[in-house]
Amino acid sequence: MRRREEDEAVASWLVAAGRGDEPGAPLNTPLVPASNFVLGAGRAYARSDGTPTWAALEELVGGLEQGHAVAFASGMAAVAAVFAELGAGAMVTLPEDCYQGVSGLAEAGRRQGRWSVDRLPLEDTAAWIAAAGESDLVWIETPSNPLLVVADLAAICAAPRRPGAILAVDNTFATPLNQQPLRLGADVAVHSATKLIGGHSDLLAGVAVAKDEAGRARLAAARALAGATPGALEAYLAVRGARTLALRLERSQRTALLLAERLAAHPAIERVRYPGLASHPTHAVAAAQLAGFGSVLCFEVAGGADPADAACRRVRLIRHATSLGGVESTLERRSAVPGQEHLPAGLVRLSVGIEDPEDLWRDLARALV
Numbered sequence: 001m002r003r004r005e006e007d008e009a010v011a012s013w014l015v016a017a018g019r020g021d022e023p024g025a026p027l028n029t030p031l032v033p034a035s036n037f038v039l040g041a042g043r044a045y046a047r048s049d050g051t052p053t054w055a056a057l058e059e060l061v062g063g064l065e066q067g068h069a070v071a072f073a074s075g076m077a078a079v080a081a082v083f084a085e086l087g088a089g090a091m092v093t094l095p096e097d098c099y100q101g102v103s104g105l106a107e108a109g110r111r112q113g114r115w116s117v118d119r120l121p122l123e124d125t126a127a128w129i130a131a132a133g134e135s136d137l138v139w140i141e142t143p144s145n146p147l148l149v150v151a152d153l154a155a156i157c158a159a160p161r162r163p164g165a166i167l168a169v170d171n172t173f174a175t176p177l178n179q180q181p182l183r184l185g186a187d188v189a190v191h192s193a194t195k196l197i198g199g200h201s202d203l204l205a206g207v208a209v210a211k212d213e214a215g216r217a218r219l220a221a222a223r224a225l226a227g228a229t230p231g232a233l234e235a236y237l238a239v240r241g242a243r244t245l246a247l248r249l250e251r252s253q254r255t256a257l258l259l260a261e262r263l264a265a266h267p268a269i270e271r272v273r274y275p276g277l278a279s280h281p282t283h284a285v286a287a288a289q290l291a292g293f294g295s296v297l298c299f300e301v302a303g304g305a306d307p308a309d310a311a312c313r314r315v316r317l318i319r320h321a322t323s324l325g326g327v328e329s330t331l332e333r334r335s336a337v338p339g340q341e342h343l344p345a346g347l348v349r350l351s352v353g354i355e356d357p358e359d360l361w362r363d364l365a366r367a368l369v
């Protein structure tokens with residue numbers, strides 16, 4: 001196992017991480033389906049001590065974020081491990097636009113009296129700076145799901161926090177290739193590896209990355225207590241998928257910008273939301289902060305739900321499916337999802353894959369007539 005050199009490019013690290021280098025070691029990450037290990041060498045039981053396959057995923061993502069990673073059964077398991085650190089009566093600050101699983105978890109804990117929840121618009125940097133001084137958990141998701149609002153992470157991370165407070169960033173949409181929250185001063189970065197890191201819509205996994213070893217140990221303890229452990233095959237597939245993350249992301253976000261520009265000029269479209277467009281409300285901070293604008297965009301179909309649903313049914317190359325970050329493009333009308341009714345009725349979220357850009361545009365244009 002190796003550590004990433006400071007100047008080693010992420011594209012190289014993605015390929016090299018998580019491989020053994022002793023003579024005779026398999027070149028690829030071994031898939032180790034083991035619950036227990038022969039005693040005497042430190043690793044005894046997988047739930048508490050991990051496995052070599054989880055360790056490969058942790059080395060890979062930890063190196064990308066330049067932190068200390070713990071692999072989980074899903075993105076939500078990683079999120080829940082961060083929330084598990086909160087004491088009774090804690091104050092949580094959450095974005096108004098936020099992954100629905102995370103708002104659901106926060107809301108469930110609030111109803112049980114475990115913590116209070118304050119929701120702020122991500123673009124209101126001053127409000128977040130003020131909240132950082134009062135919250136026990138500052139939870140930032142940027143770009144956010146689904147409206148792709150970009151928070152000024154550097155400014156919020158630099159604000160004074162309460163002693164013991166946690167500033168966590170859901171980095172799923174940006175990936176560590178576009179943004180490294182720990183480098184900007186966050187305490188924890190969280191990923192749904194189900195999405196871009198895995199990249200093939202064939203697994204559920206999550207990773208939380210702490211800025212230091214003490215933070216890693218707390219996350220690993222939370223994983224052991226909750227039993228929120230990744231499967232061996234899932235960890236193997238996440239590493240295998242991540243090998244091509246740099247190529248996939250580069251292609252997908254180049255296509256996403258092209259499609260966003262063309263959709264913005266299409267008569268059937270009322271509004272396009274993509275951080276790479278100058279018309280996006282947080283374009284300036286996105287351009288300053290992100291190495292790339294990401295593979296997800298949203299467009300609002302004129303006329304609302306019915307024409308948007310019709311377009312979702314008419315696409316052929318693009319698949320009508322939820323989730324995002326796979327090699328295949330998917331789209332979905334978000335306010336049709338239970339719990340997402342507050343979103344504009346005609347808003348469609350498009351996750352751009354690696355297909356030929358002109359084929360994707362033809363498919364969209366045909367579906368939108």
Ligand SMILES: *Cc1c(COP(=O)(O)O)cnc(C)c1O
Pocket residue numbers: 074075076077099101141145170172173191192193194195204205206
């Ligand atoms: C999907 C997602 C999650 C949850 O991840 P799962 O792997 O589905 O549990 C968390 N945050 C964001 C931004 C996501 O898109």
